[in-house]
Amino acid sequence: MEKNINLTLKVWRQNSPKDKGGFETYQVKDISTGSSFLELLDVLNEQLINEGKEPVAFDHDCREGICGMCSLYINGHPHGPDSEITTCQLHMRKFNDGDTIWIEPWRSAGFPVIKDLIVDRDAFDKIIAAGGYVSVNTGGVPDGNAIPIPKDNADESMDAASCIGCGACVAACKNGSAMLFVSAKASQLALLPQGKVEAARRAKNMVARMDDLGFGNCTNTGACEVECPKGISIAHIARLNREYLSAKLQD
Amino acid sequence: MVKIDAKIPEGPLAQKWTKYKADQKLVNPSNKRKLDIIVVGTGLAGASAAASFGEMGFNVKIFTIQDSPRRAHSIAAQGGINAAKNYPNDGDSIGRLFSDTVKGGDYRAREANVYRLAEVSNEIIDQCVAQGVPFAREYGGLLDNRSFGGAQVSRTFYARGQTGQQLLLGAYQALMRQVEKKTVKLYTRNELVEIVLVDGKARGIISRNLVTGEIERHSAHAVVLATGGYGNAFFLSTNAMGSNGSAAWRAYKKGAAFANPCFAQIHPTCIPVHGEFQSKLTLMSESLRNDGRIWVPAKIEDAEAIKNGKLKPTDIAEEDRDYFLERRYPAFGNLVPRDVASRAAKERCDAGFGVGSTGLAVYLDFKDSIERLGKDAIEARYGNLFQMYEKIVDDNPYETPMMIYPAIHYTMGGVWVDYELQTTIPGLFCAGEANFSDHGANRLGASALMQGLADGYFVLPYTVQNYLSDFINTPRMSGNEKEFVEAENEVKERFQKILDIKGNRSVDSIHKELGLAMWDFVGMARNADGLKKAVDKIKSIKKEFWSNVRIPGSKEGMNIELEKANRLVDFIEIGELMAIDALHREESCGGHFREEHQTEEGEAMRHDEKFAYVACWIDKGGDKDPELIKEELEFKDVKLIQRNYK
Numbered sequence: 001m002e003k004n005i006n007l008t009l010k011v012w013r014q015n016s017p018k019d020k021g022g023f024e025t026y027q028v029k030d031i032s033t034g035s036s037f038l039e040l041l042d043v044l045n046e047q048l049i050n051e052g053k054e055p056v057a058f059d060h061d062c063r064e065g066i067c068g069m070c071s072l073y074i075n076g077h078p079h080g081p082d083s084e085i086t087t088c089q090l091h092m093r094k095f096n097d098g099d100t101i102w103i104e105p106w107r108s109a110g111f112p113v114i115k116d117l118i119v120d121r122d123a124f125d126k127i128i129a130a131g132g133y134v135s136v137n138t139g140g141v142p143d144g145n146a147i148p149i150p151k152d153n154a155d156e157s158m159d160a161a162s163c164i165g166c167g168a169c170v171a172a173c174k175n176g177s178a179m180l181f182v183s184a185k186a187s188q189l190a191l192l193p194q195g196k197v198e199a200a201r202r203a204k205n206m207v208a209r210m211d212d213l214g215f216g217n218c219t220n221t222g223a224c225e226v227e228c229p230k231g232i233s234i235a236h237i238a239r240l241n242r243e244y245l246s247a248k249l250q251d
Numbered sequence: 252m253v254k255i256d257a258k259i260p261e262g263p264l265a266q267k268w269t270k271y272k273a274d275q276k277l278v279n280p281s282n283k284r285k286l287d288i289i290v291v292g293t294g295l296a297g298a299s300a301a302a303s304f305g306e307m308g309f310n311v312k313i314f315t316i317q318d319s320p321r322r323a324h325s326i327a328a329q330g331g332i333n334a335a336k337n338y339p340n341d342g343d344s345i346g347r348l349f350s351d352t353v354k355g356g357d358y359r360a361r362e363a364n365v366y367r368l369a370e371v372s373n374e375i376i377d378q379c380v381a382q383g384v385p386f387a388r389e390y391g392g393l394l395d396n397r398s399f400g401g402a403q404v405s406r407t408f409y410a411r412g413q414t415g416q417q418l419l420l421g422a423y424q425a426l427m428r429q430v431e432k433k434t435v436k437l438y439t440r441n442e443l444v445e446i447v448l449v450d451g452k453a454r455g456i457i458s459r460n461l462v463t464g465e466i467e468r469h470s471a472h473a474v475v476l477a478t479g480g481y482g483n484a485f486f487l488s489t490n491a492m493g494s495n496g497s498a499a500w501r502a503y504k505k506g507a508a509f510a511n512p513c514f515a516q517i518h519p520t521c522i523p524v525h526g527e528f529q530s531k532l533t534l535m536s537e538s539l540r541n542d543g544r545i546w547v548p549a550k551i552e553d554a555e556a557i558k559n560g561k562l563k564p565t566d567i568a569e570e571d572r573d574y575f576l577e578r579r580y581p582a583f584g585n586l587v588p589r590d591v592a593s594r595a596a597k598e599r600c601d602a603g604f605g606v607g608s609t610g611l612a613v614y615l616d617f618k619d620s621i622e623r624l625g626k627d628a629i630e631a632r633y634g635n636l637f638q639m640y641e642k643i644v645d646d647n648p649y650e651t652p653m654m655i656y657p658a659i660h661y662t663m664g665g666v667w668v669d670y671e672l673q674t675t676i677p678g679l680f681c682a683g684e685a686n687f688s689d690h691g692a693n694r695l696g697a698s699a700l701m702q703g704l705a706d707g708y709f710v711l712p713y714t715v716q717n718y719l720s721d722f723i724n725t726p727r728m729s730g731n732e733k734e735f736v737e738a739e740n741e742v743k744e745r746f747q748k749i750l751d752i753k754g755n756r757s758v759d760s761i762h763k764e765l766g767l768a769m770w771d772f773v774g775m776a777r778n779a780d781g782l783k784k785a786v787d788k789i790k791s792i793k794k795e796f797w798s799n800v801r802i803p804g805s806k807e808g809m810n811i812e813l814e815k816a817n818r819l820v821d822f823i824e825i826g827e828l829m830a831i832d833a834l835h836r837e838e839s840c841g842g843h844f845r846e847e848h849q850t851e852e853g854e855a856m857r858h859d860e861k862f863a864y865v866a867c868w869i870d871k872g873g874d875k876d877p878e879l880i881k882e883e884l885e886f887k888d889v890k891l892i893q894r895n896y897k
């Protein structure tokens with residue numbers, strides 16, 4: 001059954017990218033355990049506005065785990081303590097009355113802080129721009145059923161395509177590597193005949209862009225897979241490495 | 252004087268689009284580079300349009316309020332996208348998709364547009380497959396289909412419960428390919444706050460950089476709005492938190508006609524409201540109605556016992572359950588259109604048969620299909636939706652039925668456009684949910700994705716080019732022209748005025764008040780008294796906003812309260828126009844149900860003799876009443892009949 005709980009929040013506040021930033025402590029009361037974590041932040045913000053203070057800036061949009069906009073380190077975990085969900089899907093029933101909750105932005109060289117809990121993830125768009133697509137223009141393409149695709153491949157491709165581009169994998173990685181994100185896209189496309197054609201080139205270009213943008217190397221710690229809200233498997237990293245090697249051999 | 256001319260090409264319905272394309276004027280490649288197009292919005296409609304314009308060689312600028320084009324609200328669409336492929340060989344055709352859509356829209360859409368939509372639907376599927384969209388497949392390797400409400404054929408293509416995500420990522424990737432090629436310049440966290448007209452034509456926009464707070468000027472030869480729907484006027488809806496109607500409203504304020512604002516869709520299968528802090532409502536895809544059966548207890552005492560926690564749904568015997576959709580609509584059963592399903596649920600709850608602690612919920616039960624198909628099959632189809640439900644409600648839908656209730660979901664109304672998707676302002680185009688064009692008074696499931704991509708990939712590339720062919724000798728503007736300077740000054744004043752109010756209430760608290768008024772009086776069932784009350788109430792909310800809102804912080808740097816306030820100003824006015832439109836439309840049709848106009852059995856009653864038109868509203872400035880102009884609808888290829896899903 002739902003009940004109400006009182007909490008202490010330690011929230012990272014940082015006014016601008018250049019500001020040093022630090023934790024502020026807030027008390028919130030009577031939070032229904034049926035509300036979501038972001039609704040908790042709404043309540044906090046309403047309280048701050050009523051006190052004449054600036055509300056906490058945080059990213060969010062769909063609030064149903066699909067847009068990839070929400071982020072947050074909650075008690076040291078990207079997307080909080082629950083498994084395979086995003087911060088917006090986290091519910092307060094995972095917390096107890098009297099808990100102290102630490103809330104921070106993603107911390108990674110690739111994602112500079114813009115304000116409070118909001119970071120800049122433009123780097124992910126730039127990686128996709130480097131090759132995360134099939135090079136076709138609008139129009140003049142064959143019938144959708146012209147090339148049958150084995151169901152298993154289509155399903156596995158869909159698994160990889162489920163990545164929401166949230167960046168938790170980078171935030172979780174001690175090297176700040178974006179390999180899980182990159183491999184998910186590379187793998188999705190390489191598994192389909194339409195994307196297979198340029199798979200090697202794609203892998204090479206996306207990895208090169210990732211390196212240019214200052215993301216770290218992958219040392220196979222597996223931390224990304226554990227924190228990924230969509231259960232993207234590190235098996236995709238192995239597939240990416242194969243494509244990458246074959247591209248390098250062709251060089 | 253605004254003129255409403257739909258510019259429908261001559262000739263038989265099935266040849267209009269072919270004829271248009273054959274007659275359309277082209278721009279040669281070297282001239283395309285000299286022509287600039289601004290696209291606002293990176294959802295399915297905006298991303299697909301911008302990518303296509305870029306591929307064609309135009310010079311494109313695209314804007315989004317989110318941090319990446321991939322986050323547009325289209326990402327959240329779950330169920331699927333329609334097309335008339337007839338792969339299952341169940342009797343589908345372009346003609347049938349066309350007539351289902353016109354009928355589903357309760358005969359308030361323009362035939363020629365809908366036919367074109369059905370016609371290009373098949374190309375969309377081909378395009379998306381070529382882009383690497385991982386649609387669901389059968390064991391033979393061919394594309395799989397499912398059924399959606401309002402149709403008796405299986406024509407919906409899907410990618411698990413994440414179809415919108417996969418289609419948007421396809422369009423987003425095509426867009427990023429053009430960004431890399433530098434044909435498209437991308438502006439993220441950047442919001443259109445005004446449209447700039449020069450000599451009566453759209454020539455650019457004023458935008459606000461949401462990170463720095465700076466006001467920017469951007470010029471172009473044509474502007475495309477693809478900024479989504481205005482359902483968040485209700486505060487609680489299935490739309491993303493950032494979805495807003497402001498760009499469309501700016502167009503209206505600049506003289507564009509706004510069509511059928513009162514046509515808003517209530518979706519029958521959403522997770523019920525849990526409490527006052529609720530920030531949004533979560534949709535459970537309509538595709539669930541393929542395998543789930545909707546019911547409430549047949550006995551009022553059972554409903555009471557459930558509300559008090561004394562009985563569980565699984566305690567109710569089969570014969571004591573009322574499968575009310577199957578009972579009332581045997582032909583379509585659980586797959587009746589959304590408006591019909593929503594009202595039927597409301598009717599049962601209002602009569603006291605609702606369940607859940609508030610009594611505002613009905614059951615969606617998978618027991619029979621799990622028995623018939625096995626849990627694995629159900630999991631393969633809806634696994635992610637069931638997981639989503641469990642995380643929110645803390646109930647396992649494999650074991651106990653889901654609870655659902657209707658919620659605001661989609662707005663059929665929007666900026667009026669002609670056959671070319673051009674608004675009444677030359678050079679200003681509008682696509683996707685932001686325009687009013689294809690869904691009449693009610694949108695069928697899986698048709699919004701189809702429309703967004705049809706507009707962006709297959710319609711605008713032709714019609715915008717046709718428009719631009721007259722401008723090959725028109726030089727670029729610098730942005731220093733007086734029209735840009737004036738527009739920028741007006742915008743700055745508007746923001747300053749909001750900041751200067753320094754009242755006592757948060758933006759959200761006022762938005763919630765608006766939402767309640769909308770839901771109570773402009774919601775699922777409307778009547779003249781209530782609508783008049785709504786207009787008054789909204790006026791007083793407007794006053795409250797302009798005298799009592801409090802925006803902490805300043806206009807420099809990121810200020811989320813200021814962003815929200817600016818959008819709320821427009822939601823309040825949109826809400827008012829919705830109420831005015833609903834009051835004037837003395838009939839029930841699609842999502843618009845007027846209690847005064849129903850049959851004895853409680854079904855909607857249209858009045859075609861009087862209301863078979865598109866209501867186009869024109870702003871008259873200040874506090875003056877808007878003017879109504881009608882676009883009469885002609886139905887030559889479908890017969891107007893009272894919808895019957897029995």
Ligand SMILES: Cc1cc2nc3c(=O)[nH]c(=O)nc-3n(C[C@H](O)[C@H](O)[C@H](O)COP(=O)(O)OP(=O)(O)OC[C@H]3O[C@@H](n4cnc5c(N)ncnc54)[C@H](O)[C@@H]3O)c2cc1C
Nearest residue numbers: 292293294295296316325330331443479683684697699700
């Ligand atoms: C939960 C849910 C499920 C759905 N499921 C389905 C389904 O299964 N099938 C189906 O056919 N339809 C479905 N729909 C409807 C469908 O998703 C939408 O109607 C459609 O995606 C709208 O696309 P769009 O491109 O018009 O706009 P959106 O995707 O809403 O994009 C709007 C864009 O405009 C930008 N924007 C807005 N205002 C401004 C501004 N002032 N300045 C700059 N940028 C701005 C935003 O940043 C965004 O990029 C669903 C809708 C919801 C809410």
Ligand code: SF4
Nearest residue numbers: 163164166167169228
């Ligand atoms: S791989 Fe997982 S954690 Fe990384 S961006 Fe994608 S969804 Fe987020």
Ligand code: FES
Nearest residue numbers: 061063068070088
């Ligand atoms: S807000 Fe969209 S994933 Fe969390």
